[in-house]
Amino acid sequence: MEEPAVEMQGVSHRYGSAPVLREIDLTIEHGEIFRFLGHNGAGKTTAINILTTLLVPSAGNARVCGHDVIADRSKVTERIGYLPSDVRLYDHMTASENLEFFAKLSGVSDPRRAAAETLDYLDSSELGPRRMSTFSTGMRQRIGIAQAIVHQPSVLFLDEPTSGLDPSGVRQLRETIFRLNRELGMTVFMNTHLLSEVARVCTTIGVLNHGELIYKDSMAATNERFPNEASLEDIYERMEGHPS
Amino acid sequence: MSSPRSRVTTLARHEYRAAVRSRALVSLIAILAIVTFVSIYIAAIAYRSALADYEVYVAAAQAGGVQIIAPSPLRLLSLLRGAIEYIEIVGAIIAITLGYLTVSRERANRTLPLLRSRPVTSGELATGSALGALGIISTLVLVTGIVALLCLGLIGNSWATPYEVFKVGLVGIASVLYMFVFYSLGALITARTRVAANGLLIALGIWLLVALILPQIGDTLDADNQIPGGLFSALAVDKAQETEILTHFGTYEFVRTGIEELSFAKHYERFAFAMSDVQDKYQGFTLAQLAREKWHDIVWMFVYAVALGYGLWRGFRRQPALPQGEKS
Numbered sequence: 001m002e003e004p005a006v007e008m009q010g011v012s013h014r015y016g017s018a019p020v021l022r023e024i025d026l027t028i029e030h031g032e033i034f035r036f037l038g039h040n041g042a043g044k045t046t047a048i049n050i051l052t053t054l055l056v057p058s059a060g061n062a063r064v065c066g067h068d069v070i071a072d073r074s075k076v077t078e079r080i081g082y083l084p085s086d087v088r089l090y091d092h093m094t095a096s097e098n099l100e101f102f103a104k105l106s107g108v109s110d111p112r113r114a115a116a117e118t119l120d121y122l123d124s125s126e127l128g129p130r131r132m133s134t135f136s137t138g139m140r141q142r143i144g145i146a147q148a149i150v151h152q153p154s155v156l157f158l159d160e161p162t163s164g165l166d167p168s169g170v171r172q173l174r175e176t177i178f179r180l181n182r183e184l185g186m187t188v189f190m191n192t193h194l195l196s197e198v199a200r201v202c203t204t205i206g207v208l209n210h211g212e213l214i215y216k217d218s219m220a221a222t223n224e225r226f227p228n229e230a231s232l233e234d235i236y237e238r239m240e241g242h243p244s
Numbered sequence: 245m246s247s248p249r250s251r252v253t254t255l256a257r258h259e260y261r262a263a264v265r266s267r268a269l270v271s272l273i274a275i276l277a278i279v280t281f282v283s284i285y286i287a288a289i290a291y292r293s294a295l296a297d298y299e300v301y302v303a304a305a306q307a308g309g310v311q312i313i314a315p316s317p318l319r320l321l322s323l324l325r326g327a328i329e330y331i332e333i334v335g336a337i338i339a340i341t342l343g344y345l346t347v348s349r350e351r352a353n354r355t356l357p358l359l360r361s362r363p364v365t366s367g368e369l370a371t372g373s374a375l376g377a378l379g380i381i382s383t384l385v386l387v388t389g390i391v392a393l394l395c396l397g398l399i400g401n402s403w404a405t406p407y408e409v410f411k412v413g414l415v416g417i418a419s420v421l422y423m424f425v426f427y428s429l430g431a432l433i434t435a436r437t438r439v440a441a442n443g444l445l446i447a448l449g450i451w452l453l454v455a456l457i458l459p460q461i462g463d464t465l466d467a468d469n470q471i472p473g474g475l476f477s478a479l480a481v482d483k484a485q486e487t488e489i490l491t492h493f494g495t496y497e498f499v500r501t502g503i504e505e506l507s508f509a510k511h512y513e514r515f516a517f518a519m520s521d522v523q524d525k526y527q528g529f530t531l532a533q534l535a536r537e538k539w540h541d542i543v544w545m546f547v548y549a550v551a552l553g554y555g556l557w558r559g560f561r562r563q564p565a566l567p568q569g570e571k572s
Contacts, residue, residue, distance in 0.1 A: 084354065105255075
């Protein structure tokens with residue numbers, strides 16, 4: 001039986017004396033598009049930082065594709081792609097050079113070809129020879145996603161991927177995520193505090209409230225459970241007010 | 245999966261390319277190249293003139309049947325003095341800037357989390373960056389050395405012998421070591437400061453102290469430097485008497501020497517000047533004699549390089565993957 005894509009058991013984290021995550025238990029299977037919802041400071045980014053091996057949790061265990069994020073760090077990093085919020089990449093390099101650099105670090109056998117194919121897949125080939133310093137926020141985001149998938153990871157972590165994007169950029173991103181999941185089979189784990197954008201693409205949602213996971217279920221089950229709510233905003237507000 | 249070696253190589257190439265594309269760094273390197281070239285060019289022209297005079301003297305002496313002809317007082321490698329001094333000053337600033345850029349680039353681009361989310365360890369990151377910087381520094385020193393030797397031959401009309409080329413090579417190695425120490429200093433301090441620009445300023449302050457202020461204090465406190473030509477010479481005191489006199493100032497000399505020993509730049513300068521015949525007293529020394537005379541400076545240079553290299557490695561390992569203050 002295949003190990004879950006993401007597994008958190010009793011994961012807690014604190015910065016100094018301030019708790020940010022409180023005993024999170026969470027399992028995400030392969031092929032899901034999981035979305036963490038929560039207000040600013042709810043602990044969403046901390047959770048992603050732990051799962052991408054950037055932060056050691058204060059307590060608990062976290063595994064990605066069956067590998068412990070602390071003990072098997074290198075195995076975890078081989079299987080994941082990561083797009084931080086406010087992605088910048090190297091301004092002095094072209095988009096293609098950035099992608100080739102990150103592909104090489106991940107051990108891709110033909111980095112140049114992988115970079116070209118990734119740009120082509122994202123309909124961004126025209127950006128390849130241009131320097132990053134000339135890019136708009138939306139272009140940077142596209143190349144940011146390209147660097148996250150250039151080595152074809154199993155699990156893709158996206159931290160606030162829509163921040164700074166205009167409505168058309170958000171729509172394009174949503175379609176990209178959908179394609180990555182359906183066509184390449186990537187499990188997607190993303191954070192956002194915006195709601196309306198998520199409804200059509202995610203398969204599962206989790207809600208974090210002051211570091212506690214107060215809700216986790218499939219979108220289908222969520223819609224069944226809250227049949228009278230007009231939008232996800234209403235459901236979210238209700239959950240934050242009345243944790244189940 | 246990539247091997248640690250291929251990742252380190254990738255990171256080193258990345259560092260090299262980033263440095264080459266930095267306008268600030270390229271400007272500094274251009275300044276060093278120009279001042280070095282001008283310094284050697286002017287010295288070589290003077291040397292050519294002096295060499296011509298000497299050749300006229302030799303021809304006249306031979307024509308006059310003189311049996312014993314005075315050897316040439318000219319020392320070809322001493323023309324490199326200016327180049328060594330520029331490496332000591334501008335080279336150190338270039339190296340500090342290189343170290344500062346290594347750290348500040350990752351911070352400004354927010355790429356450290358991306359690097360650390362790949363199968364890259366902090367040790368590989370430190371090693372790759374340091375090797376890339378060594379590559380830049382070595383290229384710079386190598387090109388400077390080749391241009392200097394060509395200038396001596398083409399402008400000074402005197403080509404260096406293989407032995408002299410070898411000695412220039414040793415000065416080159418010392419120069420790489422010297423600049424690497426300042427690279428490590430710049431990178432280490434920038435990595436330890438929250439605001440990268442503060443790291444650059446602190447590193448430049450330390451450079452000012454060890455490259456200019458401490459040697460100057462040491463020189464000023466030297467009794468023999470108090471009057472032009474030397475105090476002891478002016479008093480007609482020979483070397484044995486000078487040594488005898490200085491034994492009465494043991495503590496003073498200990499403090500003065502200690503201040504000079506603190507300066508890494510002084511050790512580099514002493515070694516490089518000895519190898520390039522800048523100082524009269526080392527003229528005609530064999531390599532073994534020079535090594536015996538300068539082992540102290542060689543050891544100190546290695547101590548500084550190893551200590552700062554290790555400090556850099558540790559500093560990089562401790563550098564947080566996430567930008568400081570990012571907590572949500």
